[in-house]
Amino acid sequence: MRLAGFYAFAAAVALLPALFPDNYFVVVIGASAGLNVILAVGLNLLMGYAGQISLGHAAFFGVGAYASAILTTRFGWPSLLALAAGLLAAGLLAWGFARPILRLRGHYLAMATLGFGVIAHVVMVQATHWTGGPDGLAGIPPLNVLGWRVEGDLQWYGVIMAAMLLAVWLSLNLVDSQVGRALRAVHGSEFAAQMMGVDTARAKTQAFVVSALFAAFAGSLFAHQQAFVSPDSFNLAVSVELVTMVVLGGLASTFGAVCGAIALTLLQQGLVVFEDYEMLVHGALLMAVMIFMPQGLFVGLTQAVRRLGSALVGSKPPAAA
Amino acid sequence: MPEQLFQFLVTGITIGSLYALVGLGFALIYNASDVVNFAQGEFVMLGAMTAIALLNAGLPLLVAAVIATLLTVGVGLLLERFAIEPAAGASVVTTIIITIGAAIFLRGVALLLWGKDFHSLKPFSGDAPIQIGGATVLPQSLWVLGVTVVLVALVRAFFNRTLLGKALLACAFNRTAAQAVGINVKVMLRLAYGLSAGLGALAGILIAPITFSSYEAGVMLGLKGFSAAIVGGIGNPMGAVAGGVLLGVLEALGAGLVSSGYKDAIAFLFVLMVLFFEPTGLFGHKASERV
Amino acid sequence: MTALPPRASSLPLLAVTGLEQSFGGVMALAGVSFQVAEGLIYAVIGPNGAGKTTLFNALCGFYQPSAGSIRFADRELLGLPPYRIAARGVARTFQNLQLFFNMTVIENVMVGCHLRAKTHLFAAALRLPGIRRQEHQLRAWAMEALELCELADRAGQPASALPYGLMKRVEIARALAAKPRLLLLDEPAAGLNDTETLALRDLIARIRDSGVTVLLVEHHMPLVMGVSDRLLVLDYGSVLAEGTPADIQNDARVVAAYLGGAVSYAV
Numbered sequence: 001m002r003l004a005g006f007y008a009f010a011a012a013v014a015l016l017p018a019l020f021p022d023n024y025f026v027v028v029i030g031a032s033a034g035l036n037v038i039l040a041v042g043l044n045l046l047m048g049y050a051g052q053i054s055l056g057h058a059a060f061f062g063v064g065a066y067a068s069a070i071l072t073t074r075f076g077w078p079s080l081l082a083l084a085a086g087l088l089a090a091g092l093l094a095w096g097f098a099r100p101i102l103r104l105r106g107h108y109l110a111m112a113t114l115g116f117g118v119i120a121h122v123v124m125v126q127a128t129h130w131t132g133g134p135d136g137l138a139g140i141p142p143l144n145v146l147g148w149r150v151e152g153d154l155q156w157y158g159v160i161m162a163a164m165l166l167a168v169w170l171s172l173n174l175v176d177s178q179v180g181r182a183l184r185a186v187h188g189s190e191f192a193a194q195m196m197g198v199d200t201a202r203a204k205t206q207a208f209v210v211s212a213l214f215a216a217f218a219g220s221l222f223a224h225q226q227a228f229v230s231p232d233s234f235n236l237a238v239s240v241e242l243v244t245m246v247v248l249g250g251l252a253s254t255f256g257a258v259c260g261a262i263a264l265t266l267l268q269q270g271l272v273v274f275e276d277y278e279m280l281v282h283g284a285l286l287m288a289v290m291i292f293m294p295q296g297l298f299v300g301l302t303q304a305v306r307r308l309g310s311a312l313v314g315s316k317p318p319a320a321a
Numbered sequence: 322m323p324e325q326l327f328q329f330l331v332t333g334i335t336i337g338s339l340y341a342l343v344g345l346g347f348a349l350i351y352n353a354s355d356v357v358n359f360a361q362g363e364f365v366m367l368g369a370m371t372a373i374a375l376l377n378a379g380l381p382l383l384v385a386a387v388i389a390t391l392l393t394v395g396v397g398l399l400l401e402r403f404a405i406e407p408a409a410g411a412s413v414v415t416t417i418i419i420t421i422g423a424a425i426f427l428r429g430v431a432l433l434l435w436g437k438d439f440h441s442l443k444p445f446s447g448d449a450p451i452q453i454g455g456a457t458v459l460p461q462s463l464w465v466l467g468v469t470v471v472l473v474a475l476v477r478a479f480f481n482r483t484l485l486g487k488a489l490l491a492c493a494f495n496r497t498a499a500q501a502v503g504i505n506v507k508v509m510l511r512l513a514y515g516l517s518a519g520l521g522a523l524a525g526i527l528i529a530p531i532t533f534s535s536y537e538a539g540v541m542l543g544l545k546g547f548s549a550a551i552v553g554g555i556g557n558p559m560g561a562v563a564g565g566v567l568l569g570v571l572e573a574l575g576a577g578l579v580s581s582g583y584k585d586a587i588a589f590l591f592v593l594m595v596l597f598f599e600p601t602g603l604f605g606h607k608a609s610e611r612v
Numbered sequence: 613m614t615a616l617p618p619r620a621s622s623l624p625l626l627a628v629t630g631l632e633q634s635f636g637g638v639m640a641l642a643g644v645s646f647q648v649a650e651g652l653i654y655a656v657i658g659p660n661g662a663g664k665t666t667l668f669n670a671l672c673g674f675y676q677p678s679a680g681s682i683r684f685a686d687r688e689l690l691g692l693p694p695y696r697i698a699a700r701g702v703a704r705t706f707q708n709l710q711l712f713f714n715m716t717v718i719e720n721v722m723v724g725c726h727l728r729a730k731t732h733l734f735a736a737a738l739r740l741p742g743i744r745r746q747e748h749q750l751r752a753w754a755m756e757a758l759e760l761c762e763l764a765d766r767a768g769q770p771a772s773a774l775p776y777g778l779m780k781r782v783e784i785a786r787a788l789a790a791k792p793r794l795l796l797l798d799e800p801a802a803g804l805n806d807t808e809t810l811a812l813r814d815l816i817a818r819i820r821d822s823g824v825t826v827l828l829v830e831h832h833m834p835l836v837m838g839v840s841d842r843l844l845v846l847d848y849g850s851v852l853a854e855g856t857p858a859d860i861q862n863d864a865r866v867v868a869a870y871l872g873g874a875v876s877y878a879v
Contacts, residue, residue, distance in 0.1 A: 047414070051414075053413075053414050053417065055417075100597045101596075101597075103600075104596060104600060105413075106413040106414075107351075107357045107413060107417070107551075107555065108551070108555075108596055108600055110357070110413075110417055111547060111548070111551050111592065111596065112592075112593055112596045114544065115548070115589035115590075115592050115593050115596075116589075116593070118544065118585060118586070118589050119585075119586045119589050119590060119593075122582070122583060122585050122586035123586065125582065126580070126582040126583055126586075236540070236544075240421055240425070243418065243421075244418075247414075247418055251414075276429075276432055276433055277429070277433070278429070279425050279426070279428050279429030279432055280426060280429030280430060280432075280433065281429070282422075282425050282426075282429070283422045283423065283424070283425030283426025283427070283428070283429050284422070284426050284429075285422070286418060286419070286421065286422025286425065286426075287404050287419050287422035287423055287426065288422075290408065290411070290415050290418050290419045290422065291404065291407045291408050291419060292407075294408075294411060294412075294415050
């Protein structure tokens with residue numbers, strides 16, 4: 001069954017608040033993890049499958065958030081229309097930026113995406129007239145879905161989880177289609193992909209745009225959920241956190257990104273009490289995972305389990321991909 | 322207006338010298354290992370913060386500076402030994418993430434040691450401004466310029482004149498061949514990390530009297546140093562120096578003539594333009610293609 | 613796109629004229645001209661550095677030759693990017709393996725079907741019914757190619773788990789899945805043992821018999837002489853001789869070049 005993992009995940013997400021009613025931890029941290037999952041799954045399409053690094057992805061998260069914030073507070077747009085505008089803006093920005101930037105490789109691409117992220121952040125801080133500057137924008141109205149105003153932690157949990165499941169489902173579909181195979185081909189061998197008729201520039205651009213759309217989507221929801229946005233939520237550190245989530249779970253695995261996002265969210269919550277140690281642990285974790293388990297925790301562990309399973313059954317273990 | 326321009330130029334060259342030293346560190350490590358070390362800015366921060374702490378503990382400036390530099394070199398060697406060496410042969414993305422992890426880790430250590438406060442260092446020779454042709458120059462700027470020129474000249478001489486320096490260049494050019502003629506590549510790798518950590522620390526100590534230092538001070542400096550290396554042609558040490566100065570001047574002009582809030586955006590916009598139109602850098606790149 | 617039957621036309625499928633390619637002043641191809649008739653196995657041989665792989669890369673659009681023309685089915689290929697050349701009906705394998713090691717065998721071959729697939733991003737993300745049908749179709753096409761290359765039992769394995777000889781065959785299957793009119797094989801026998809080379813010989817003949825024209829670069833002389841319909845001999849970027857295997861074996865210049873020069877074949 002192609003989507004068995006997805007249905008199990010969806011069931012778990014739906015059951016959690018029922019198992020732990022009125023639990024602040026489940027609904028609030030859960031919603032926060034859900035947003036991170038959308039971001040990580042989107043970035044994984046670009047990093048894990050297409051093999052292109054982005055160290056500026058928080059910028060697209062910010063574009064979605066600020067589009068919703070500005071359009072609803074200053075212009076009184078309905079929230080869904082503002083969300084759509086945010087998606088459009090992020091998509092166009094990514095599309096325009098993708099062509100020149102995705103010709104670059106490795107360190108050059110890292111630098112270019114990083115520079116893009118820094119510039120976007122500077123604009124959020126400096127364009128005070130629009131963004132409210134460093135103080136941010138407050139008073140963002142609740143999300144209004146066809147007359148239903150989303151209010152309260154439990155409702156937000158529901159909305160964000162639905163959005164997250166949609167993102168995971170879209171990602172799973174995409175990866176397991178010819179579009180997804182073309183993307184993975186670009187990562188595997190750009191030469192061969194071209195020779196199979198894959199327009200590699202177009203494939204990379206698509207991955208970049210789609211991952212920007214995921215990020216902007218999460219950004220819009222984030223703005224409404226928090227009712228407040230400020231540049232701090234979209235700086236370089238956030239971009240690095242997103243990369244951490246993807247590699248922590250394991251590149252090129254949608255559920256790897258899901259696990260990475262959930263794990264990092266929980267870790268951050270767990271370290272809230274030891275706030276000063278958060279950086280130390282975050283840094284050590286990044287290094288340790290990349291050195292000892294570069295395929296990521298989720299992917300590494302599932303491979304180990306599979307190997308163990310086949311060893312117990314007595315059949316030949318599949319070689320690691 | 323001309324005086325003002327001159328003033329921007331002086332400011333730009335001072336800050337640009339700093340970018341030059343950080344960029345030089347990037348280039349050294351990139352040459353030796355193909356790794357872009359995102360923890361380069363943290364060397365600068367560690368140098369400055371350690372020197373400030375030692376000075377506050379009562380040590381004289383020179384002794385504090387030497388100990389701080391040596392300690393940072395030690396950190397650079399540890400980084401190479403325990404984070405870079407175990408991941409030899411890993412992909413570019415993997416090594417980028419490892420060094421980003423190292424940077425965050427070092428920032429975390431600094432946060433625990435020195436808190437979130439800003440610290441500053443007393444200028445080496447007073448803070449009475451000197452008037453040079455209508456521009457006001459702080460004595461510390463002259464220190465920055467002077468020491469940078471000496472350091473760059475030393476690095477240059479090291480590569481051109483000494484056997485060790487030539488061996489390091491050989492490694493950068495072709496590691497297998499270097500190994501074949503008996504160069505210990507591992508030692509060279511450590512040399513590069515130690516050297517660029519030392520350069521970073523010295524840069525940090527030099528600039529600490531001008532800009533305040535904190536556990537986060539290395540982030541933007543590291544990025545600017547990386548930008549300098551890219552503008553100069555990654556892997557080209559003297560290109561990185563030129564790139565750093567160019568970036569500093571551009572930033573100071575941007576801050577003075579356009580908007581100080583946008584100076585970082587201007588610097589990175591310039592880097593993006595370089596990447597789009599001249600991705601091998603403005604000052605040529607080293608012979609071996611590494612992209 | 614399906615394979616066109618061989619046409620009884622006098623027009624060659626591929627006509628290369630005066631192709632020049634230089635690297636930093638060194639002429640890798642110094643005005644190469646030849647023609648390949650449809651339905652043949654046409655081999656390109658020559659010592660290492662003669663320009664064989666350069667020729668392939670120029671044909672596929674990876675290099676931009678400085679002069680000459682490459683007409684394929686009477687249309688110019690020169691100046692097109694590789695993916696557009698592929699769309700005209702040219703497929704190839706690589707001397708150094710370029711498999712997608714991050715995928716299974718059948719997924720590799722399904723990428724080969726790319727030109728026959730519709731790739732609408734949003735339809736794929738939403739998995740609309742058309743995409744579902746297409747997945748079945750692509751899988752079936754890929755299986756056909758795998759069966760032709762006797763790889764059907766390996767379909768679900770990770771490409772990285774195969775022995776070297778089979779990896780090379782997956783590359784051929786992947787190229788065939790594109791239903792090309794012209795298939796370029798770059799040293800398909802390199803690294804194969806004798807049994808595998810014999811099987812390869814049968815496979816190449818089968819490919820030709822299915823209507824695909826084959827352009828072959830190969831060092832393995834018994835294979836080349838046994839399977840090719842015509843040969844082109846390159847030396848220092850120029851054409852030394854052209855003809856049937858018998859012509860070439862009796863060509864004094866070729867014999868001189870090979871026996872006199874410090875040339876060795878990996879046989």
